[in-house]
Amino acid sequence: MRHSIEMEKLTLGVCYYPEHWDRALWKDDLQRMKQYGIEVIRLAEFSWALMEPEEGKYDFSFWDEFLALAAEENMKVVFCTPTATPPAWLSEKYPETLNADGDGNLMYHGMRGQHNLTSPKYLEFCEKITRHMAEHFNKYDCIIGWQLDNEVNCEANEYYSKSDHEAFRAFLKERFGTLDNLxxxxxxxxxxxTYTDWDQIHLARRSTAGTGLANPHMQLEQVRFISHSAVHYLALQASIVRETAGDRFITTNGIFENLDYQKLMESGVDFIMYDSYPNFAYAMDRPDGGEGDLKDRNFSFNLARTRAISPLFGIMEQQAGPGGWNFRIHQASPKPGQLRLWTMQSVAHGADFVSFFRWRTCSFGTEIYWHGLNDYSNRPNRRLEELSLVKADFEAIKDIAGHPYEAAVGILCDYDNEWDGQKDVWHGPLRNFSTDGWFRSLQKKHIPFDFVDFREETNLKDLEKYELLVYPHATILTKERAEILTQYVANGGKLVMGCRTGYKDIYGRCPMQPMPGEAAELCGVTVEDFTFLAPGEPMEYVNWNGKRIPAPVFNDVLEPAFGGKAEGFFEGNYYDGKPALVTKNTGKGLAIYFGGCFAEETADAFLEALSIQTPAPWLVLPEGCELAKRGDQYFVLNYKAQSCEITLKKKVTDRLTGNEIEGTYEVAPYGVLVLL
Known part of the structure; x- marks a missing residue:
């Protein structure tokens, strides 16, 4: 199995829905796509009713007709299993396949994703349609890969049908063996x-005052169960497609909550495709009108998260126009230059395949306002004109495919803490706050970074390529993970950990041991006291070798131990003068425990103190530009509506134009450079 997309060159694609359009448009559409550099189309993810109009009666003639034309036009295809949208006859005849809310009320047919993932009857129908499709369509050479389902856990990421409760019990029985152990x-x-019979166990239900399941450890197991169900659901389809797929890839598009994509990769999916919609940063439905001053640049965060799953990945849906449904989310049109910018943002972060959503804006249905490359009128527009520029860009740097994104900083993340933090307000919001602080700091200092999935299977080789690892709030920290981190530090790595580290076990319980648990010896510290900063209380600061840095949200009051050394001290509050930052040298490296959360300014101070610098010291960029590095090539992305001035201290070539540049240079609004 692959773990990267492995394209021979940078490749453009588009999502196409021939079932929405008159046959007279098909050939012209495919030929115009090729004129704009599009070589791959995604098909059929919502067409179950077309392929099985009645139970057990399969009709693939529509797609046979279209695939024959695609082959004639030398258009490659990613074909999809249509299990995200079951037909009406299935939902009506077999209501046990429908999802339900926490009170057991069924989600009826009429949208998409209204099914559950554990119904034996639904899995039976999924298996049948997938098998018939794979056996029939894998004869077409134009099909280069398969997408399983569509955006699993997007419309719903919790499931409460009768079969879900039953499957949850089976999951727990397999995991714990006996009721006594559970x-x-x-x-x-x-x-x-206390449970005395397995049938007493349910998924989260209302108990008191609508608070839901009271037991936090069962809440964590419930999310693990949802992920397990989603992985099984997709792995079932993958195993069927694999039987006749040959060397075709198998993927799915994400990324969404309550799904362990690493386990999915181990269960038959080759790599992940991300759906990138940076214009969500400007969605008018958002109370704040966006996502802070980084706006669409924030989607580099999600692209980095995708890269942690698949080092080289694809974009199955790249935003092409203004977006929104007729009842949810409405967005302004992308400004001239943003379509190209967002496409190159994806490429800069490791995408070797970019497929736009969609070719033509649908003239009916829920997504009549989710605009594609073409408008309803099917006439030339500025988005298509901009696509011509993207085509030229891809041609100019097509050989960058296969070159990995390069970073010296890694931010550790893991599903145990992410999932436990969904309900636990004592650490979940802290992780989000601090990860954002580090992201903003690294972005503005032009220091590329990776997210690194930290699992029991992670080994030293996975970590040692990073000069700095940041694990902001590893509340659940196992002995095995602590040992790997100790090896990383001993071999010369730099490790930074924050407050609320190590006080929970794998089940989310708080053992009777000094905080920070397994991190204590690693970081040379124990936690003497701790507190949230109460609403209205001023932010705490830490004096670190004469530099005053913020320690917001939550504070751990520290005490050096196991050879640790106090180097930073709180200023203010009842713990004024107490240790706030402890360092410990082990072997060739250094571990730091910081008793606070990481604001952007805090992360700035750590990067400076640890001498973490941009990989391109010869390039001076304003904060409004992002720097990314793939192989020996540097991407400069200007997210601002205004041109900006950069300085190059040596002569380099902009591969997009072929021009040599040096000294002061002006980057256009929403402009992109690829420097070599």
Whole structure:
């Protein structure tokens, strides 16, 4: 199995829906696509009713007709299983396939994703349609790969049907073996929650005042179960497609919550495709009118998260126009230059395939306002004109395919802490706050970074390529992960950890041991006291070798131990003068425990103190530009509506134009450079 997309060159694609259009348009559409450099189309992800109009009666003639034309026009295809949209006859005849809310109310037919992932009947129908499709369509050479379903866990990421409750019990029985073991691990002695029969166990239901499932450890297991169900659902389809797929790739598009994509990769999916819609940063439905001053640049965060799953990946849906449904989200049109900018943003972060959503804006249905490359009128427009520029860009740097994104900084992340933090307000919001602080700092200082999925399978080789690792709030920290981090530091790595580290076990319980648990010896510290900063309380600061840095949101009051050294001290509050930052040298490296969260300014101070610098010291950029590095080539992305001035201290070539540039240079609004 692959773990990267492995394209021979940078490749453009588009999502196409021939079932929405008169046959008279098909050939012209495909020929115009090729004129704009599009070589691949995605098809059929919502067409189950077309392929199985009645139960057990399969009709693939429509797609046979279209695929024959695609082959004639030398257009490559990513074909999709249509399981995100079951036909009406299935939902009506088999209501047990429908999802339900926490009170058991069914989600009826009429949208998409209204099914559940565990219904034996639904899985049976998914298996049948997938098998018939794979056996029929894999004869077409124009099909280069398969997409499974569409955006699993997007419309719903919690499931409460009858079969989900039953499958949850089976999941727990497999995981814990006995009720005694489950009761002990879940702490059910608290509030008389002890289970004496497996049938007493349910997914989260309203208990008191609508608070939902009271047991936090069962909440964590519930998310693990949802991920397990989603992985099984997709792996079932992958195994069927694989039987006849030959060397075709198998993928799915994401990324969404409550799904362990690393386990999915181990279960039959070759790599992940991301759906990139940077214009969400400007969605008018958002109360703040956007996502802070980084706006669409924030989507580099999501692209980095995708890269942690698939080092070289694809974009299945790249925003091409203004977006929104008729009842949810409405966005302004991308400004001239932004379509190209967002496409190159994806490429800069590791995408070797970019497929736009969609070729033509649909003239009916829920997505009549989710605009594609073409408008309803099907006449030339400025988005198509901009696509011509993208075509030229891809041709100029087509050989960058296969070159990985390069970074010396890694931000560790893991599903255990992410999922436990969904309900736990004592650490979940802290992780989001601090990760954003580090992201903003690294972006503005033009220091590329990776997210690094930290799992039990992670080894030293996975970590040692990073000069600095940041693990902001590793609340759940196992002994095995702590040992790998100790090896990383001993071999010369720099590690930074923040407050709320190491006080929970793998089940989300708080063992009777000094904080920060398994991180104590690694970082040379124990936690003497801790507190949230109360609303209205001034932000705490830390004096670190004469530099005053913020320690917002939550504070751990520290005490050096195991050879640690206090180097930073709180200023203010009842713990004024107490240690806030402790360092410990182990072998060739350094571990730092910081008793606070990481604001952007805090992260700035750590990068300066640890001498972490941009990989391009010869290039002076304003904060409004992003720097990314793939192989030996540097991407400069200007996210501002105004031109900006950069300085190059040596002569380099802009591969997009072929021009040599040096000294002061002006980058156009929403402009892009690729420097070599």
């Amino acid at each position: 009761n002990e691990k879940m702490g059910t002695i608290f509030w008389s929650q």
